[in-house]
Amino acid sequence: MTDTSADVALLPSTRRALLHRIAVAQCEGRAPSLVAAVARGGEIVWEGARSMVDGHAPDGDVQYRIGSISKTFTAVLVLRLRDEGLIDLGDALDKHLPGTAAGEVTIAQLLAHAGGLGAETPGEWWERTPGSQRPELADVLGDEPFRHRPGRRHHYSNPGYTLLGSLVEAVRGRSWEDVLRAEVLLPLGLERTSMLPQAPHADGWAVHPWADVMMPEPAQDLGLMAPAGQLWSTTRDLARFAMFLARGDERVLGAESVREMRQAASPPEPGLAEAGYGLGLQLSRTGERLLAGHSGSLPGFVAGLWLSEVEDVAAVVLANCTSGLPASTVAAELVGIVADAEPRIPQPWRPFKEADPVAVELAGPWYWGTAPHVLRLRADGLLELGPVAATGRAARFAAAGDGTWTGLAGYFAGETLRAVRRPDGSVSHLDLASFVFTREPYDAEAPVPGGVDPDGWRGIGR
Structure with a gap:
């Protein structure tokens, strides 16, 4: 009997295991709410949520702030410029965005956090201060923008992605927000991903580490830093985005370009990019399983998105707490739960139609x-x-x-x-x-470098 069903629905036991994992995460992480989704075979196959104190029943349509997952969206915009021939990843930033203090850094180095720039902006903690306090790129980079020599190592840099957002604006002649909406969000149908929160959305909370009490976190407009962490989104939108990152979409980026994003472009960094960092994507290896995705956090929110190309599974976890809940780790574990419990069934073998x-x-x-x-x-x-x-x-x-x-x-x-x-x-x-x-080991009739001994193969006594 041949199973020709295209059904990708999960087994009840798998669904319960997923629910159990997020329930434990929300309880032990003491998060006001947590929402998760899993995609497989190009479809969202599971959604789950836990909430006790938020005043709403969260689901896949409720917005949360996604922090640095915004960087992956910015990277997609930059790769689009490359695919259109408007830039080359080897170009120095100064070629397209002159006048910054980081003009020598290449676009590829910025994408892979290998430009040597500082991790944060000078001055106050940028995630908790209005973006209007950093009106110019000079305010983002400071007087001494470099911490390392460009190209030498992976050093995660939020200002680096601000530069990439400004690069997109310089080449397109429009704001990063407008380009993002027109070139990524609308084509992919990500209608619930936006710069500012749109109802229904979760509020951001700080949970006291030693007492079961909470305090609201401010939700700042990040201004120039928006390409590094501004976006709000939902688990449904991000699951669709993850499927795009796995498969590509010719309306945005083809399969080869998203595959390039998933390949290591800078060396590993313990605790942040365990298997290296791609072009806008973190890489992580758990045993033999290689994952690509990104974590995200801003005051009041944590987020995680991971996908396994080989197993065709992706997972998203969003929660509204400043710390305590490892959203990225939980998302990776959701991928593992599905992949281990229900291994991918390979497509039927078929012969080559017209063999060369x-x-x-x-x-x-x-x-x-x-x-x-x-x-x-x-x-x-x-x-x-x-x-x-x-x-x-x-x-x-x-x-x-x-x-x-x-x-x-x-x-x-x-x-x-x-x-x-x-x-x-x-x-x-x-x-x-x-x-x-x-065709034979050290074939004497082939031009083997260094030649082949004319006496050929022999035993020890010869």
Whole structure:
């Protein structure tokens, strides 16, 4: 019997496990309210909420402040500029936004928090002061904006994303808010994501660490710092946004560009970017599970969004307390609950519809020196080269249109794979970034670097 159902609904046991996790989080974290959502297979498949003191019954339509998840939205706008050819990620900021004290930093370094800029703005705690107190970029950067040499390390920088927001405004000629609404929120249908709170929304609270009492937190308009943390949103909108970050949407960013966002662009930073930091996305590894997403916090609110591309699961957690509830950790655990309890069912195998005879000719075993590898032709038209052993450099390659293939990720990203032929047209060997792959280990008839001993293989007594 073949299961052709597209149903992605969760089992009752999984739904209870999710509810139990957020109930424990809200209780032990002493949050006035908590809302969560899980998406799988391109759909929101579960929503949950806990509230005891807020005066409303929170659900996926109630707005919470999402803090630094706003940075991921800003990164999407910057990648759109790149994809349109208006900027290059290797450009110095000064090329498009002249006159700042950080003009030497590249756009890519700012996206990955590798520009060496300070973590915070000078002066008062910017998250609790009106943005009108920082009317110019000079007020955001201060007299000494750098803490490290650009490009040397990951150092999370809120001012860096203020610069990226100003870059978007300079290139587009419109405000960051207007560009965001027109180019991301409207196309993706994120109608409940906004600069300022829109009813129904949660109020932000500080919960006393040693007493069960609360105090309201101010909700400031962050002004120039908005691209780093201004947005309000809902779990439903953020779950949709997470699905976009996993799959892409040609109206906003294609699949390859969002995949680029999810790849490490700066080294790991303990406690903040455990597996490195992508282009506007934090990366984290739990065992073998790699997650991409972002945490967020502002006075009165904490937030977490994580997705697993391999398992096609995303989770969002929002709560209205300043501290005490690890929203990002809980969101990651929700992903794990679903992925572990209900592993993704793979799509049915299907053959290549029109196999390229050249690629078929190349499929099969190859040897780099004595290390056996296998080259496979996939149904999606990609070539996949990987070691027979458990470890080694595996890679996928896309046809370049000239008889060669280009690496898509990992060690061989951007490198060219080519079949080198003999005068009679038969394949002699594969050339990949100067590596020679032969049909036999150290094939004497192939141009193996350094040559092959003319006496060939031998035993110890020979």
